[in-house]
Amino acid sequence: MKSITFIGNGNMALSIAQGLKNNYKIEVVGRDLTKLDKFEKNLGVSIEKHLLNGFDIKNKTILLCVKPANVEEVGKLLNSTARVIYSVLAGTTLDKLRSNISTNAVVRTMPNLAASVQKSMTTLTGDIEFKDEAEELLGAIGSTQWLSSEKEIDIATALAGSGPAYLALMAEALADGAVKQGLKRDDAMAIMRGLFGGFGELIQDIHPALLKDGVMSPGGTTAAGYGALEDGNVRASCISAIEKAYKRATEL
Numbered sequence: 001m002k003s004i005t006f007i008g009n010g011n012m013a014l015s016i017a018q019g020l021k022n023n024y025k026i027e028v029v030g031r032d033l034t035k036l037d038k039f040e041k042n043l044g045v046s047i048e049k050h051l052l053n054g055f056d057i058k059n060k061t062i063l064l065c066v067k068p069a070n071v072e073e074v075g076k077l078l079n080s081t082a083r084v085i086y087s088v089l090a091g092t093t094l095d096k097l098r099s100n101i102s103t104n105a106v107v108r109t110m111p112n113l114a115a116s117v118q119k120s121m122t123t124l125t126g127d128i129e130f131k132d133e134a135e136e137l138l139g140a141i142g143s144t145q146w147l148s149s150e151k152e153i154d155i156a157t158a159l160a161g162s163g164p165a166y167l168a169l170m171a172e173a174l175a176d177g178a179v180k181q182g183l184k185r186d187d188a189m190a191i192m193r194g195l196f197g198g199f200g201e202l203i204q205d206i207h208p209a210l211l212k213d214g215v216m217s218p219g220g221t222t223a224a225g226y227g228a229l230e231d232g233n234v235r236a237s238c239i240s241a242i243e244k245a246y247k248r249a250t251e252l
């Protein structure tokens, strides 16, 4: 069985470990043994537990799951050189990772909120020889997409990382619209959830324009509602949302 070493024992480490626990021997490195015990209990399988201070990463495959602000501090506590580091740290560049933690290779990964339900849309970039392994590891929590640059991962973060917030706005607003017309709140919320669940399946195989054409008959109800969305500049606002989020990522 292959081994994987998590550095960090928070939510993201637990989500990824849940996806890997049946196929990998899991080792977790943290700064508090009580938290490591809790991690093991939540994971439901036995793991190797180590404290960060002086931990030897020689030839290990590391999943780095601490906070972006901890990279320097954590790097100073580790000994030797890792085989590869897979980092989930938002906005932390490959250069910054390489200069703080000794490793033969590094891959940046960007999971999203749905990692906790093993349905993350995770983007990846870094040392290309680890593409297949990165896809296998992060594939344990959902879908992956390898990108060829850090610029692209920042753009993709505006789409997949921030996307849940944008879709949540649509979900809430559509349900509010139904309540405004007289639907009970509980019914509106249940129907909105069903709508998003079914749509999530359909959009996997069908182009959005064809989905729209399929439901919009001439002079019909969907066309009337769709016209209101165009009047409200929803399309332009979505394009602008990605631009603003990406620009913000480059400023941080």
Ligand SMILES: NC(=O)c1ccc[n+]([C@@H]2O[C@H](COP(=O)([O-])OP(=O)(O)OC[C@H]3O[C@@H](n4cnc5c(N)ncnc54)[C@H](OP(=O)(O)O)[C@@H]3O)[C@@H](O)[C@H]2O)c1
Binding pocket: 008, 009, 010, 011, 012, 013, 030, 031, 032, 035, 052, 065, 066, 067, 068, 070, 073, 074, 088, 089, 090, 110, 111, 112, 113, 114, 115
């Ligand atoms: N959650 C998401 O949806 C999401 C999405 C994309 C990327 N990410 C990235 O995932 C990473 C982890 O997020 P998370 O949600 O798992 O956070 P979390 O639950 O707060 O876990 C953070 C981990 O970092 C450790 N840590 C904090 N300060 C430390 C320090 N000074 N030295 C050593 N370790 C330290 C914590 O240790 P203690 O337990 O001892 O405090 C904990 O194990 C972040 O970098 C974030 O950018 C998260």
